[in-house]
Amino acid sequence: MTSVYTDLMERGYIKQLTHEEEIKELLEKEKVTFYIGFDPTADSLHVGHFIALMFMAHMQKAGHRPIALLGGGTAMIGDPSGKTDMRKMLTKEEIDNNIAAIKKQMSRFIDFEEGKALLVNNGDWLLNLNYVDFLRDVGVHFSVNRMLTAECFKQRLENGLSFLEFNYMLMQGYDFYVLNQKYGCTMQLGGDDQWSNMIAGMELIRRKAQKPAFAMTCTLLTNSEGKKMGKTEKGALWLDSSKTTPYEFYQYWRNVDDSDVEKCLSLLTFLPMEEVRRLSALEGSQINEAKKVLAFEVTKLVHGEEEAQKAKEASEALFGSGSNMENVPTSTIGSDRVGAQLLDILVETKIVPSKAEGKRLIQQGGLSLNDEKIVDFSRCLNAEDIIDGSFMIKRGKKKFNRIIVE
Incomplete structure (x- = not known):
């Protein structure tokens, strides 16, 4: 078994971890079953999830077994971590649709064949819980005073934290406990904004099951100014x-x-x-x-x-010096749109989100038709603008769109 710990450190993945020496030894000597959770709040993953998938892929390549946990249950509540406002409430149907889409995406990065990885849904155990039993069995191990010191809650207290969201930490902690009991999962990985939730799950296993459990966070994808990329x-x-x-x-x-x-x-x-x-x-x-x-x-x-x-x-x-325009982002309009205002065409083709945004671009000198900088809001598309059946739109310095006229 090759230790992946050194590689993860060298590449800059690891931000925080519990029991450092134990984790280093574990990753070197044993096949570890670990998990990362993904709440299906949209029908696609984004770049913020991509770094977690890469974290998972490096671990799998080193011989460890990933569990990709889709939050069909936790998404019904919404994670307050890193949010200033309560998340939009999703229906069960929306969540199920999102899960189906995300499953397809994950298989590009993680090998789920022959038990090399598992993909599970926490809705399978969370949605049918008895609330009183859950409070007696799990809630008893959580200190409200300690929870209120968690960063994910502290930043929400001023604007208002719903009791619904306050339960999220208990549910995520319970996820880790269930995965530990069912699949021998001993480690949770995730973004650094999940640290408080991950500690909660690790401590629940250690108290309730008297078993070792560990947590390790990866750095968030930020630029040199500390702002989230993507x-x-x-x-x-x-x-x-x-x-x-x-x-x-x-x-x-x-x-x-x-x-x-x-x-x-x-x-x-x-x-x-x-x-x-x-x-x-x-x-x-x-x-x-x-x-x-x-x-x-x-x-x-x-x-x-x-x-x-x-x-x-x-x-x-x-x-550059290439000439193949085939793969440049392309839209199509009918020939009846010749003579229409350019801003209307750009909104119709979704090249700009609104006429107001298009006007802002023009004011800043950031919109060109072919090689002509547009300065007039009412500029229309003329027949002479169409070269070989199309024309080029440039936004800013590097964003191009080709529009074909049929």
């Missing part, structure tokens, strides 16, 4: 190609700040650390070569090599 003008950077196209996904990583290249290569690819360090040491314009490698490797993991290659070719067609 936010775009359209919202989250999704792993679903219908929500974030492979080209948009590729371009996000192609355009990261120079200072974030090493962290992203370390956490979001399987490149050897020797290669990561070589690429990250490039300076000046050469760092762009490292960004191209980063964008291709991450897009390949999420969308497959074929889509990554298409995104790379589209990017080179716009910014």
